[in-house]
Amino acid sequence: MPTHASLPIAGDPGLTRALAQAVATCARCGFCKVSCPTFPFGGGYETFSPRAKVYFLRDYFAGRDVLSPQWVDRLYRCTTCERCQAVCQTAIPLVALWEAARADIVAKGLGPMPAHKKLRALAEAHGNPYGEPAVKQSQWLLPEHRPVKTADILIFGGCTASYRMPSMLQTGVTILTRLGIAYAYAGGLEHCCASPLLRTGQIDVAGELIGRNLDLFARAKARTIVTPCGGCSKTLKHDYPLWADKLGKPFDARVRHFCEVYVDLLRQGRIKPSIPVEKTVTFHDPCHLGRSQGLFDEPRELLAAIPGLTLVEMARHRETSRCCGAGGGVKANYPQMAAAIAKDRLEEAVATGADMLVTMCPFCQGSFSQAIAETGAGIGLSGLEELLLAALPQ
Ligand code: SF4
Ligand code: SF4
Structure with a gap:
């Protein structure tokens, strides 16, 4: 069974062939359906389930069905959270399937x-x-x-952190600065990492943005690219190498989310959290940080290193973590559904009794900030790096 990383990029005919073979293995178990955060918003109709979408695409690839406006809409009601893929008993690369379907929809002018x-x-x-x-x-x-x-280090801020939710980015760079670690930053020259375009099937413009960033990385001679964003880090790690090959551009930089950098610094003894942060917190695993990159232990290692801080886990955490509702273009086109998913997740956080909901992705932070403002939930919200900085002596 092909993995996401071994598949060609969306729009490649080889991908459609690989996915057509993959969907034929579906065992109809429905594990994906009961795990999907968007399925409950389809009125209980099976046609809104990932399982039904797999069946539709199996018939579509075989030329037995056509893309109706209803199927196009259903295929866009997906946050690309990877929960379905994580539970699929026949290991179908479902997120690659959804993205390939969207690229096909766009190519045909239906989306x-x-x-x-x-x-x-x-x-x-x-x-x-x-x-x-x-x-x-x-x-x-x-x-x-x-x-x-x-x-050696190039900071890639990403659009959401740079323009909307800068605290994680700002704090991360403050920590590097205080340690005397040199970093480059090409403020004003970064382009969108292209994640929103790739996830919504708009691969032509995604390729243009990726090409410009690859040129920027080459000019900066970056050996390590560091970003605070789950979506940017996933895209730079998983999509950029494939696109660099396609575009014939060099790309050999190591990509790291800030949490990986902090853990290295902690293990090397270069950061020593010693100021107590007397809080009980719960951690939301961003989908594109956790399930996409396997970065579940790193945030918890950092939280465990902060004296005075207690972590209480939500019912769904690590591999089973629930999406914040924002990804895959859902927040842009289905804001009510995105907000409802965020509120559902927020309720889970409140139920832990924690003082504070902590995450490590500015996109998730934006969703929860809105959910807290709309519900008046009595829980704080913070990026993990702000707690880390508070625990570090000056
Ligand atoms: S990626 Fe997430 S939102 Fe999309 S179908 Fe799978 S479980 Fe549902
Ligand atoms: S989890 Fe996998 S095998 Fe089961 S219904 Fe969903 S796609 Fe099919």
Whole structure:
């Protein structure tokens, strides 16, 4: 069975052949259906389940069914959270399947959904899906930060952190600065990592953005690219090597989420959390950090190293963690469903009795920030790096 990493990129005919073989193995168990965060919002109809989508795509690949507007809509009601893929008993690479289906929908002019077209237009015009001017990209930098032009480490802020939720990025760079670790940053020149375009099937513009970032990485001579974002780190790790091959551009940098960097620093004794942070927290595993990259232990190792801090786990955590509802273009086009999924997850966090919900992805942080504001839930929200910084002596 092909794995996601071994598959060709969306839009490649080889991918369609591999997926057509994969979907034929579906055992109809329904494990994916009961695990899917978006299925409950389909009114209980089986046609909204991942299992039904697999069956539709099996028939579609075989030329026995056609893409109706209803199927297009259902195929976009997916956050690419990978929960279905994690439980699939025949190991079908389901997320690659959903993304390939979306690329096919776009290629045939039957999609994407209206909000996704806006993301594309903004990314094409401004290099980011928020439509922000490039001059604002580095607005999160603090006076104490000391980025240089070239260094082994290149900071890749990502659009959500740079323009909307900068605290994790800002704190991570503060920690590097205080340790005297050199880092480069190309503020104003970064393009969107292309995750929102790849996940919504808009691979032509995704390829353009990826190509520009690959050129930037080559110019910066980056050996290690560090980012605070689950989605950016997943995309840079998993999609960029495939696209670099396709585009004929070099890409040999090591990609790391900030949590991996902190754990290295902790194990090397270069950071020593010693100031107590007297809080009980619960940790939300971002889908694209946990299931996509296997980074479950790293955040917990960091939390365990902070004196005074107690971790209480939610019922669904690590591999079984529930999505925040934002990924895969869902928050853009189905904001009510995304908000409901975030509130469902927030309830789970509140039920632990924790003072604070902690995560390590600015996109998840945005979802929960909105959910807390809308529900008035009595729980704090923080990036893990802010707790880490609070525990470090100056
Ligand atoms: S990736 Fe997540 S949202 Fe999409 S079908 Fe699978 S479980 Fe459902
Ligand atoms: S979990 Fe896998 S095998 Fe089971 S119904 Fe879903 S796609 Fe088919």
